[in-house]
Amino acid sequence: MPTVLLVRHGQASFGAADYDLLSDLGRRQAEIVAVALAERGYRPSRLVAGTLRRQRETAAAFAAVGAPEPEIEPRWDEFDLDQVLTHHGASATVAYFGWVDTTMVKDALSQPDAERLNKTTPKFLLKRIQPEEAAAAFVRGIEERAPRVFAPKWWRYYSAFRGLINPLLDKRMERDANAQALLRDLDARATTPVESPAPER
Numbered sequence: 001m002p003t004v005l006l007v008r009h010g011q012a013s014f015g016a017a018d019y020d021l022l023s024d025l026g027r028r029q030a031e032i033v034a035v036a037l038a039e040r041g042y043r044p045s046r047l048v049a050g051t052l053r054r055q056r057e058t059a060a061a062f063a064a065v066g067a068p069e070p071e072i073e074p075r076w077d078e079f080d081l082d083q084v085l086t087h088h089g090a091s092a093t094v095a096y097f098g099w100v101d102t103t104m105v106k107d108a109l110s111q112p113d114a115e116r117l118n119k120t121t122p123k124f125l126l127k128r129i130q131p132e133e134a135a136a137a138f139v140r141g142i143e144e145r146a147p148r149v150f151a152p153k154w155w156r157y158y159s160a161f162r163g164l165i166n167p168l169l170d171k172r173m174e175r176d177a178n179a180q181a182l183l184r185d186l187d188a189r190a191t192t193p194v195e196s197p198a199p200e201r
Contacts, residue, residue: 048070117179
């Protein structure tokens with residue numbers, strides 16, 4: 001059965017004269033993913049990318065390690081959500097939440113690997129809100145027909161400046177010995193072959 005593998009483009013050049021370019025980090029991200037998949041034996045028969053330059057540059061990283069030359073398909077381009085909604089006479093409210101203190105989040109963040117990662121993450125990004133707070137913010141957004149809802153409220157500022165903040169956090173993680181050790185452990189675990197159970201007799 002064919003497998004379709006979706007890979008998002010690398011980080012674009014936020015704040016640069018031309019946003020539609022991979023940043024240095026974005027190029028490195030594309031190269032790492034391309035090499036990692038090639039080392040795991042992924043050899044796609046087709047490689048398809050949208051027309052945006054950041055999409056084509058990401059696809060080129062895969063072609064450089066043995067994938068076919070990318071086919072360019074405009075339907076993979078980003079679309080303007082406002083235009084789509086206007087065309088259909090609809091509206092939408094998008095919720096931007098931090099961590100919501102649900103059972104799923106508690107379980108995920110209590111895992112040993114997550115606890116190791118938490119130690120390298122700025123504390124303000126780990127603060128949780130209660131489900132009731134998230135629900136109240138969402139209801140308020142619907143009642144006001146607001147296009148965006150943020151909870152906690154300061155998340156609005158993080159979201160607005162994430163193009164500046166996230167690259168700084170990436171650089172911080174690159175320099176953090178504990179974070180790099182965790183990534184090496186996870187990568188080693190991912191590349192360790194898993195033995196299939198012996199068939200029942």
